[in-house]
Amino acid sequence: MTATAPKSATGKPRPSHLFYQGRQRRPLIDRAEGIYMWDVHGRRYLDGSSGAMVTNLGHSNPRVLAAMREQMDKATFAYRLHFENEPAEALAAEVAREMPGDLDRVFFVSGGSEATESCLKMARNWALATGQPKRWKIISRYPSYHGSTMGALGVTGYDPLTEPYAPMMVEMPKIPAPTCYLDRDNHSMEERGRRYADMLTERIEREGPESVLAFIMEPVGGASTGALVAPDSYYGRVREICDRYGILLIYDEVMSGAGRTGRFLGADHWGIVPDLVALSKGFASGYAPLGAMVAPPRLVEPVLDAGGFPHGHTYAGNPLACAAGRAVLREILENDLIANAAARGDSLLTRLEGLKARFPFIGDVRGKGLLTAIELVADAETMQVLPPELNAYARVVELAYERGLIVYSRRTRGGREGDHIMVCPPLIVTEEQLDELFESFTDALAAFAREAGL
Numbered sequence: 001m002t003a004t005a006p007k008s009a010t011g012k013p014r015p016s017h018l019f020y021q022g023r024q025r026r027p028l029i030d031r032a033e034g035i036y037m038w039d040v041h042g043r044r045y046l047d048g049s050s051g052a053m054v055t056n057l058g059h060s061n062p063r064v065l066a067a068m069r070e071q072m073d074k075a076t077f078a079y080r081l082h083f084e085n086e087p088a089e090a091l092a093a094e095v096a097r098e099m100p101g102d103l104d105r106v107f108f109v110s111g112g113s114e115a116t117e118s119c120l121k122m123a124r125n126w127a128l129a130t131g132q133p134k135r136w137k138i139i140s141r142y143p144s145y146h147g148s149t150m151g152a153l154g155v156t157g158y159d160p161l162t163e164p165y166a167p168m169m170v171e172m173p174k175i176p177a178p179t180c181y182l183d184r185d186n187h188s189m190e191e192r193g194r195r196y197a198d199m200l201t202e203r204i205e206r207e208g209p210e211s212v213l214a215f216i217m218e219p220v221g222g223a224s225t226g227a228l229v230a231p232d233s234y235y236g237r238v239r240e241i242c243d244r245y246g247i248l249l250i251y252d253e254v255m256s257g258a259g260r261t262g263r264f265l266g267a268d269h270w271g272i273v274p275d276l277v278a279l280s281k282g283f284a285s286g287y288a289p290l291g292a293m294v295a296p297p298r299l300v301e302p303v304l305d306a307g308g309f310p311h312g313h314t315y316a317g318n319p320l321a322c323a324a325g326r327a328v329l330r331e332i333l334e335n336d337l338i339a340n341a342a343a344r345g346d347s348l349l350t351r352l353e354g355l356k357a358r359f360p361f362i363g364d365v366r367g368k369g370l371l372t373a374i375e376l377v378a379d380a381e382t383m384q385v386l387p388p389e390l391n392a393y394a395r396v397v398e399l400a401y402e403r404g405l406i407v408y409s410r411r412t413r414g415g416r417e418g419d420h421i422m423v424c425p426p427l428i429v430t431e432e433q434l435d436e437l438f439e440s441f442t443d444a445l446a447a448f449a450r451e452a453g454l
């Protein structure tokens with residue numbers, strides 16, 4: 001299905017009052033169930049990217065819908081200065097049970113950008129409350145994506161999204177993301193991982209350790225790097241460096257959290273306990289706008305004692321969103337969907353690896369659990385990028401869409417060049433459904449190879 005504007009009765013494109021980033025118009029959605037979606041023309045799509053890595057539980061889960069209906073009949077909104085609400089209280093306790101270490105205080109928001117913003121501001125309030133007012137710099141990585149609001153953009157390393165607003169925002173120091181697969185040297189992957197971690201030490205020293213407040217990273221990269229996973233050596237080393245300098249380690253688990261990588265948090269693969277965690281996306285699986293910052297009492301208590309956390313959003317802890325979040329979490333846990341993400345993720349990576357033999361322009365295959373990607377290149381040996389005019393990242397998505405398969409893609413290297421395609425179906429996906437996904441995906445890649453002359 002091509003991306004055309006909806007037609008009016010006269011057959012002319014119907015003008016719309018709605019707009020997003022560009023002029024592309026997709027067909028109207030009619031309904032969705034499990035891993036499938038149908039447009040109003042009756043065409044079926046396999047949701048091979050869970051939307052934007054959101055619908056972990058798949059669509060129209062009856063128990064989630066029932067829980068939402070039940071809450072709707074009670075109260076859909078209660079402002080937090082006037083009432084507490086049971087779904088928010090209960091969900092906070094249930095999330096705390098899934099978190100590592102001492103991370104047991106939950107601050108609800110409505111999405112991923114709000115969750116990362118909350119972490120940045122919480123870190124600063126903690127520094128103020130503990131007599132460290134000079135600490136304000138948050139080091140982050142390039143490329144990275146932490147959200148579209150101004151604070152989150154300040155720690156984001158993705159040029160097309162940040163450059164227009166450069167004069168209006170505080171750009172925070174960046175270190176390179178651990179893109180070890182691009183390095184051509186004699187070092188082992190583990191050595192490279194340590195070297196990338198040590199860039200944090202260098203940057204802290206350059207900035208002045210007393211001015212540095214925190215380091216924020218995606219444990220498994222999202223759309224900016226295409227499911228980038230660092231060598232194991234990276235994770236523990238970064239934690240050590242943060243401890244050595246007394247700076248906070250923030251894990252942005254907006255995409256990698258809530259089971260997507262085969263553990264509840266990406267951090268759990270490496271036994272890391274971050275100081276702050278941002279959650280959203282799969283956390284409520286698209287049933288309602290919901291996100292959270294999770295923090296330990298050692299950060300929260302001093303801030304509350306010092307007069308409170310002067311930050312929040314009107315919809316925070318919304319009872320309907322939290323009721324959806326509770327039901328989603330229960331379904332994920334009771335149906336062992338995190339284990340399914342790990343098992344199906346292994347199968348997915350093996351299948352993606354297998355595509356390399358047929359399509360030599362697949363330069364790298366990576367990911368964890370059901371957060372996976374392939375990177376398309378002109379030369380897999382040198383990892384030289386494809387000519388930008390091929391628009392490979394966008395074309396493959398279109399060719400897949402025409403075949404009833406939804407995948408997700410972005411430019412890779414800071415948003416200026418490089419092409420990756422993310423394949424991230426819901427956590428409920430079966431092997432048979434992966435067969436179906438792969439049939440369409442292989443066909444789309446073959447069509448791309450033909451039209452690009454590769």
Ligand code: PLP
Pocket residue numbers: 052111112113114116145146147148218222223252253254255280281
């Ligand atoms: N952080 C990460 C790692 C993300 O992938 C995203 C969204 O893609 C965000 C933050 C922002 O989330 P939202 O779009 O819900 O504001």
